[in-house]
Amino acid sequence: MVKVKALYPLFFPFAVFLCAAIAQAQVKGMWVVRYSLTSPAAARKIVDRAAEAGVTDLFVQFYARGEAYYHSANIPRADCVSPGFDPLAIMLAECKARRIRIHAWINVYFAWSSDQKPKDRRHVYYQRKDWFEADPSGRSLRDYSQRELTAAGIEGIYLSPAGEEAKRYLRELVREILFKYDVDGIHLDYVRYGKLDFSYGPANRAAFKSRYGLDPIDLRNGDARLKQYRDTWHLWRMYQITDLVASLKIDIHRFNPWVRLSAAVKPDPDEARNGFGQDWPAWLANDWVDFVVLMNYSQNTETVLRLAQKSMRHKGRGRVYVGLGAWRDSMDGIMDKVRALRQAGIGDIVLFSYDGLAQRGITFETLKQRGF
Numbered sequence: 001m002v003k004v005k006a007l008y009p010l011f012f013p014f015a016v017f018l019c020a021a022i023a024q025a026q027v028k029g030m031w032v033v034r035y036s037l038t039s040p041a042a043a044r045k046i047v048d049r050a051a052e053a054g055v056t057d058l059f060v061q062f063y064a065r066g067e068a069y070y071h072s073a074n075i076p077r078a079d080c081v082s083p084g085f086d087p088l089a090i091m092l093a094e095c096k097a098r099r100i101r102i103h104a105w106i107n108v109y110f111a112w113s114s115d116q117k118p119k120d121r122r123h124v125y126y127q128r129k130d131w132f133e134a135d136p137s138g139r140s141l142r143d144y145s146q147r148e149l150t151a152a153g154i155e156g157i158y159l160s161p162a163g164e165e166a167k168r169y170l171r172e173l174v175r176e177i178l179f180k181y182d183v184d185g186i187h188l189d190y191v192r193y194g195k196l197d198f199s200y201g202p203a204n205r206a207a208f209k210s211r212y213g214l215d216p217i218d219l220r221n222g223d224a225r226l227k228q229y230r231d232t233w234h235l236w237r238m239y240q241i242t243d244l245v246a247s248l249k250i251d252i253h254r255f256n257p258w259v260r261l262s263a264a265v266k267p268d269p270d271e272a273r274n275g276f277g278q279d280w281p282a283w284l285a286n287d288w289v290d291f292v293v294l295m296n297y298s299q300n301t302e303t304v305l306r307l308a309q310k311s312m313r314h315k316g317r318g319r320v321y322v323g324l325g326a327w328r329d330s331m332d333g334i335m336d337k338v339r340a341l342r343q344a345g346i347g348d349i350v351l352f353s354y355d356g357l358a359q360r361g362i363t364f365e366t367l368k369q370r371g372f
Helices: 012-024 038-050 087-097 144-149 164-180 202-212 218-223 224-255 268-276 280-286 300-314 331-341 355-358 362-371
Strands: 029-031 057-064 101-107 111-113 185-190 260-265 291-296 319-324 347-351
Touching: 038 057, 038 087, 038 355, 038 362, 057 087, 057 185, 087 101, 087 300, 101 164, 101 260, 144 355, 164 185, 164 224, 185 224, 202 218, 202 224, 218 224, 224 260, 224 280, 224 362, 260 280, 268 280, 280 291, 291 300, 300 319, 319 331, 331 362
Parallel strands: 029 057, 029 347, 057 101, 101 185, 185 260, 260 291, 291 319, 319 347
Antiparallel strands: none
16 A cells, blocks of 8 residues: 655745645535435526635535436436436536536445335335345345434445445446536445444355355354454455445546546544445555545544544545535634644545535635635
């Protein structure tokens, strides 16, 4: 893994000033949750307000819970999207007109989160159970109630990263967007397990047993003689996700090489790998993503800065953007974090989210005036 060390000569004030100035000239991004894509007028308003704030990049949620917020031949359209309305097409045209980069935000493995089943039988929810992850007893997440999932600390039902058919489904989903829409980026979210302990789906277990001769459930008995297999099982699960990410990068390079691939990731690289099977440092080191965006949502500025600086040591051949939890912070809190990051030479910042800021009454004009 490539490690990059940045030297900041604090004894040289001009260098500090130059470093901060360079950081201020970087990415000013914002996530836009699908709930805001209610009409053509609403979509245009989003881009107008983003332009007012000097936003350079919008990460807009166009695929979530197995539903499309664009015209798709394969994915069922979300119920809230009227038949004649294509949110992605309108957002794309508006962003291009204002020279704002637009990234199609995709919830990768997170497939559903309601006890009420999807209406459209084409929904991924209705695929075979071996498409989905399971708990350590082998119980499929699709058999959990939403209350049980919430109690377990999992957002909803997750696809299994090891399932070959699920991988093909996700690759085709991204290819369709690439072929139909001139987006600037593909942005992966929930490109991880719900929790690493909930990764015992049929596809993962069968593939591992075929390769190593052991059912991974049997590795939970604490037998010291099986430690090497437990380590291998951990690496195996991470690799399944990495395999999809690398495959998507290959597809993008083949069809639309100018499109950038990114991922929203857990802000602590150790927690990401050990708790969620998300080896994003390897993705950066091997050029499988162009950048990651840390979901660095703490309200504590010191925590945000500490995690950002730790993550910068893993940027490899790509870049690390810092995502801030603006929906839960005050205007002063947001700007404290922005200033601290820029003073540390970290200038690529993304706010979560357009919707959260609007709900808190923080205007985009104010963001610009305060120096975002």
